[in-house]
Amino acid sequence: MSLNGNRAKGLGRGRSSPPFLSSGVTLTELVLIMILVAILSLFILPRLFDLTDFGAHGYFDSLDAALGYARKEAITSECPVQVSLASGGYALAQASQCTNGSYSIPVVNAATGHPYATTLPSGVAQSTNPATSSIVFDATGSTPATETVTVSGGGFSGMLTVYAGTGFVSHSP
Template identity: 35%
Template sequence: MRRSARAPSPDRPGWPQGFTVVEMVVLIALIGILGAVAAPRLVSISELRSAQSRRRVLSDLRFAQRLAIGSGCPVQVGFGANGYTLTQRSACRTGAFARDVLDPLTRQAPYAVAFEDVTTTSSVDPIVFDALGRATDATGQVSSAVIQVGPWPLEVVGETGLARVP
């Protein structure tokens, strides 16, 4: 009986050990491509939070304006160091801004937003949207405002109440 030739096995001498140079070059190239694509996205997590916060502030400013127009009652947006609150006058057109606005998602009061690592400042604080949708200061004077959300500004045009990214 003849023995047939056997293929080399990993536990026998003569079996190739390790990687070839071509395999190593391909592996290093793949790691380099993945690093070039993924690294910029992973490095700027704080920038992603700031961008998300900016979109939230913009959306809430537009909500406050529409609420003021729809209800006929002024809505105040008061800014703090890391967030803001929405309030209305206690008797719609008169009184202090003491009535909390309900959060439209949770139906809970107060409508207060706090950010962890993002600071918010406004050139007009508080911003009050009147029944016509105009942005005013606390004295009732129509005024435009620039709101800084992290590194990015937002603008509220006084006459129209339009909240936008400049």
């Protein structure tokens, strides 16, 4: 091989090694990357392992959907639907004779085929204002009084309001 052939490959004068051997990271860059990873892990990893926030937000969204479903079910079936809010979660039931009183027929979730009910995740609490154990939607989809349900757990707190007369459900997480 001639001297000019080596220069064309980058191995001539002025180069001590081929270009592919000098393409690593320096020790300073490696240390900086390790410091950045350590700082990020201090703030991000604790959030990933605290599932109370996710459980509270999931339950809040589920209750929001259940209230909307109960209202629509009351309108389409022309029977009152009750959302029971207990300390352990919520459940939907219809009036047995389409009159207020005994809510003994569980509302079936069309997606699962099971009764529409959910339990509270651990570390999550719900409260109502005024203090009530149920919200009832009549055949027109309205409720007799405005009621507010607050769901909280971890760092999450959300509020669902069911308005009297219309049964409209609004939320503010």
